[in-house]
Amino acid sequence: RLEEFLKKEVDLELSTLPDFEERVIDVSEVEQLMNSINAIPAPCAPVINPQAPNAATGTSLRVCWGLFSDDTVECYQLCYQPVSNERHSDGQAEHTLKVKETYCTITDLLPNTQYEFWVSALNASGISPPSERAVYVTAPSPPTIKNKKIRSCENAALVCWESRDINPVDSYTVEL
Numbered sequence: 001r002l003e004e005f006l007k008k009e010v011d012l013e014l015s016t017l018p019d020f021e022e023r024v025i026d027v028s029e030v031e032q033l034m035n036s037i038n039a040i041p042a043p044c045a046p047v048i049n050p051q052a053p054n055a056a057t058g059t060s061l062r063v064c065w066g067l068f069s070d071d072t073v074e075c076y077q078l079c080y081q082p083v084s085n086e087r088h089s090d091g092q093a094e095h096t097l098k099v100k101e102t103y104c105t106i107t108d109l110l111p112n113t114q115y116e117f118w119v120s121a122l123n124a125s126g127i128s129p130p131s132e133r134a135v136y137v138t139a140p141s142p143p144t145i146k147n148k149k150i151r152s153c154e155n156a157a158l159v160c161w162e163s164r165d166i167n168p169v170d171s172y173t174v175e176l
Helices: 002-007 028-038
Strands: 061-066 075-082 095-099 103-106 114-123 134-137
Touching: 061 075, 061 114, 061 134, 075 103, 095 103
Parallel strands: none
Antiparallel strands: 061 103, 075 095, 075 114, 114 134
């Protein structure tokens, strides 16, 4: 019987056409409402902290910042460049880093050099305005002692050294 049934040709054409109404539903108000519920505002500008004591070596700086609001932040964009005495110095490259935390240690810097830092906060809605700019300074390189010029006697010693830094150093501490 199955074989006979499969041999029959079946007409699948509908005898009447379905009658559907064509309706256009306006969901723009619902979309706006849904978007307003899920939208988070762009963050406010972070506040960059002044340089902390012992936050520098000759080639690195630890930079910290914070937010004064409860903004949702996915990451931060930290920018820096060496401070230049020239007004329009094109040779001073601006560097940008993406950071997840509210601090960052920047390495491979020049000793005894001023760097200008600023930071922005980012989330899905956009980027904040940049923070105020803060100037940080790397520590000077240790001086080179001139061994051939060292002189001493019973009650005194003469020690000479020279700085390896381009910028002048404020003071030195001699330890005995």
